[in-house]
Amino acid sequence: GLTGVLFMVFIPPLLYFSFIPTMVNVMNEIQHFNHVTPVDNCYCFLCRSFTRLPHLAGTEQNLKYAEQIMKEWQDFGLDSVEMVPYDVLLSYPNKSRPNYISIVDANGNEVFNTSLAEPVPEGYEDVSDIVPPYSAFSARGQPKGDLVYVNYGRTEDFFQLQRQMEIDVTGKIVIVRYGKIFRGNKVKNAMLAGAKGIIMFSDPADYCADGVQPYPDGWNLPGGGAQRGNVLNLNGAGDPLTPGYPAKEYTYRYSFEDGVGLPSIPVHPIGYHDAIHLLKNMGGKTPPNNWKGALNVSYRIGPGFIDDFKSHAVRMNIHTINQVTRIYNVIGKIRGALEPDRYVILGGHRDAWVFGGIDPMSGAAVVHETVRSAGRLISKGWRPRRTIIFASWDAEEFGLQGSTEWAEDNAKLLQDRAVAYINADSAIEGMYTLRVDCSPSLHTLVYNITKQIASPEEGEEGMSLYEKTEFLMMISKLGSGSDFEAYFIRLGIAAGRARYTKNKKTERYSSYPVYHSVYETFEIVEKFYDPSFRRLQAVAQVRGGLIFSLADSLLLPLDANQYADSLRKYAQSIAHVGQMHPEEMQMYQVSFDSLFSAVENFTIAARGFHERLETPLQVRLVNDQLMYLERGFIDPLGLPGRPFYRHVIFAPSSHNKYAGESFPGIYDALFDIENSVEPQRAWREVKRQISIAAFTVHSAAMTLTPPA
């Protein structure tokens, strides 16, 4: 039937796939791993103990959890476990001066104030230290003024507002709905447009699924809930005060004014019960239909307030404090038996905005159980070929800081020795299918592993994840928004992430509804997301399977042919963007030929490399070629204006950190080029970026040719 056809399409042709003898071995490992892993109760175990209390980065409770994890990893039998501290810039609300937004009348009286906290869910009423919703790293201030609604606050939304509707937001306060893009990009766009403050709200259109009740009766966001989150534009810098270097005690720190990516305007998040009050009084034009959310008020695109309220204004009251704070990573290691100087890394964060029932503890549980499984294998005499490193990162929520500082601290070693990095953030954000984002070199391994793992869904017994997900299992490119960033985008280490997700086609809400709210509890997972914990088990098997096969295969299970396929696809895609300007392409003599030629050259090198693998070989030599393939795409000069984004093929989108962009240098040069003030200069930059991309692909191809 259809499944069979799709299956055949998805199996890479044999010529392209030279790992078969090795993969048998890999699969044995995974089966072995699955056998000893008590994944079915891991989540219960971990969440019962690690989601009881809020454990925000930089707090005592998060340090206590770190100590507990360290102790347990030691008990599980790792060769070494250490606590690695850094002193980074974090951001907290001022406990004595709460953040809120008010509507003030002509006399300056506050006629409406937004809520200071979310209603606490049942069972957690006695918990202290729940941080109220806030935008970490917001500037302090009390700007007052008219409000302008700008949809999702995306680049295109601001373009539409300014160019088509001809509304100027200079000196205004902007209100946008959450969703579609990373919130830091919304803030940056508001700043660039000249706004003096930005409010972000969760609209039910984006944070409620159809036919689902708000928590605790269902898994939708209640009207009193709001999304916390940092609003930095770090572009991979890690700690804002120590870009490029680990935030150790002796490290030089920039002043707050010179810190990387800190917004210069106040920012605040609100829920939809509060948002109604701001939106219902807004004046101005009626927005286009696609700007309208689901709140039962007439969206307007301001500025000003309507009718009786013309004399009213909105005031933001933001007193959030930035401070250098100690954070703690936990790093555990199993020494490789034969290649101790080759590292396979499994890392996920531990810090949570509140309880972290989904984000991050559903992922941290996977790391914890993988450590436990590895410990059991070791106690039975097993030892992996390569060194495995496990990491419990801190301060991910504040800009991937724990993982980035450790990457900076260990950059030399990682550059020389790291084989792959697998990320373990939230393991479940939906109830439909597995989702994997990874380097193209990992595609084949992902296919092979998911073929060995059973679907966790009822009624799909005997079906593998691979079959179950078929086309639905979107393997796509890595963006950012989690701790793999420094490893993949800065250092060029093959990386991947896997989690259970929703059906993107039918479920149109953003992320998962209670994302970064107080309602991310253990109970929401236990009651709704994964009552049997079988979905989490499946994710654990994928992540663990990747780690164990990368650490133990004689030949590294990385596939250069898949990279060639992806490069061709992305080259065609970016050329298509350029070719939307055929006249300019001709006028400025811009051609993508050199890029296609480089991709062709890479394709030939990759095919030759894998063909040679079928004859007797020097394993270390070809493994090094495979390991360094991803490094071949790194340009130490970085992307324009983003010195820490150094991967020429992939970067987080300049317009949405969550999304990955392929050939980002060319893409950004082409972006909005039709409105360029200096088209000649702009097209020269396109040519320069094509040249850099072509060189980089050639350069990576060279790493695959015989070494001498």
Add this chain to the structure above:
Amino acid sequence: GLTGVLFMVFIPPLLYFSFIPTMVNVMNEIQHFNHVTPVDNCYCFLCRSFTRLPHLAGTEQNLKYAEQIMKEWQDFGLDSVEMVPYDVLLSYPNKSRPNYISIVDANGNEVFNTSLAEPVPEGYEDVSDIVPPYSAFSARGQPKGDLVYVNYGRTEDFFQLQRQMEIDVTGKIVIVRYGKIFRGNKVKNAMLAGAKGIIMFSDPADYCADGVQPYPDGWNLPGGGAQRGNVLNLNGAGDPLTPGYPAKEYTYRYSFEDGVGLPSIPVHPIGYHDAIHLLKNMGGKTPPNNWKGALNVSYRIGPGFIDDFKSHAVRMNIHTINQVTRIYNVIGKIRGALEPDRYVILGGHRDAWVFGGIDPMSGAAVVHETVRSAGRLISKGWRPRRTIIFASWDAEEFGLQGSTEWAEDNAKLLQDRAVAYINADSAIEGMYTLRVDCSPSLHTLVYNITKQIASPEEGEEGMSLYEKTEFLMMISKLGSGSDFEAYFIRLGIAAGRARYTKNKKTERYSSYPVYHSVYETFEIVEKFYDPSFRRLQAVAQVRGGLIFSLADSLLLPLDANQYADSLRKYAQSIAHVGQMHPEEMQMYQVSFDSLFSAVENFTIAARGFHERLETPLQVRLVNDQLMYLERGFIDPLGLPGRPFYRHVIFAPSSHNKYAGESFPGIYDALFDIENSVEPQRAWREVKRQISIAAFTVHSAAMTLTPPA
């Protein structure tokens, strides 16, 4: 006797020196190599054929020599030899409009013109295509004005002129003598001071040795000779139009205006016979004694002309043309038997300003003969453990372009695989002793090799180079000015150079007198510098010995302990510079403690590393640690304003490219800090640089610790 004592002092303590078993093997190799190498006639052979005709980079003759070298290397038996072209920016005089300098009277008449060419030496009268003395990459123009003498044109000379003598050179033409620093730095200083042109002359005080006749009766510079040379400030960029990327056909090129390091003012070199005419008429004050050269005229420090000549002015007439030109490297390889993916590189340039009798052919001969020797060994069944790469670079004289473009082209491979780079520029620049500049990690190997090689000096039979040179054999740090730069300073590959040199204490002239003049002939070497060719043989044995032992030793002959010693020495030295400002150090809370602590940590790691070598070990693993040690000092962010100088411990001095500076980031931050306009900001930068240095040393230390 004394020699014995010195010998003992120089032998590194046993604890510090773990290579003894390996070195025996290395020494066998070198003896073997010496045995089969006909070094004593190589120079005759090579120079007879390769110094007959001018072979400037970008000319047909230099391509012909490249083809000849390629063919001979193939015949010698290398596994592969290829010609690698790049299209880079070169610079030539305009053949129809010669460059010269004139004194013009009030009516604009040229009352004196400098010579258009050097008198051609005997035997070469019929040779065409001798390029006249010029400053490559000079701006075009005919500036006219008063002349100001600024000694050597060093930073301190301009400081003295402007601050103490209070003479402003804005809009003036500057005249400086050659020597002490790289000419490009003189030009940069003149530009920064606001001069509109700069003339450089060779003063007999700097280009004539006492009691030596001008060529052809001796080896001094004749009065009609002048020094060619490029006047770029590339800071390691290679081709000025393609910084960071190889200058291939498809590569994007900056416009000339945006090119890296191109001077904006006319520049021209003259000899001392011409210089007299400009200097003897100068007005202004009498300069300090140490500004006076040896010309029989009264040096003045202008501006203006004296007495009857007040109405006169100097006019530069410069018509030099920059053009993108194809250059050719020749790259030959011997595939390593056991580690084909580990590269040991011997490279030297082929292009010459004219005949290249010393620079570069005395070095190119060494490369050629090393290839011949290797070929003979191969024909006898030998094959090195690691791959050896031989390079004949082009366009070194135009800014190290051939070597830098190839380094850019192969950066990924070199970063992962290069063990060491040995440079082979001019093998002889004096008649006194061996001189070696290298990475500290190569010190021990240099000691051991030089102990095995006989002194070439008459009356020193039975004495080794090591004994002969004793303390005189200065092993010092690498600056720049030759092709090792991109390998060592940008990529962090352990590098070294060796040549025969003068007695620095007693011979005070700059470089060697005929440097970059038409008088660098085969005959000057044969008659004066090395009539027996035994000095050249000794240099060949050192360079070849380094290559063969690096390529063939089981354990890499690199010494981390020596690096530790050097780091300590350099840390003390830079701290001493800072401590010249004790009050500011206290006021701004600047401390070198973190740097000393990092050096201590490195020292412990290095000692532990070498101690562990004495027990059974995984050779590949420790060799990789040794190979990557130098890479550990690389910061991809580069030094401030010098993105391609990425080695945190060593860089060419910002004030003299020829000289090496240790801890260059800190040094530059401290330079002239007492005159800083914003001392607080300046001292913050000192702190930042100390922090970066401390981190980098820690980071390098980590590469030496057990990997897991």
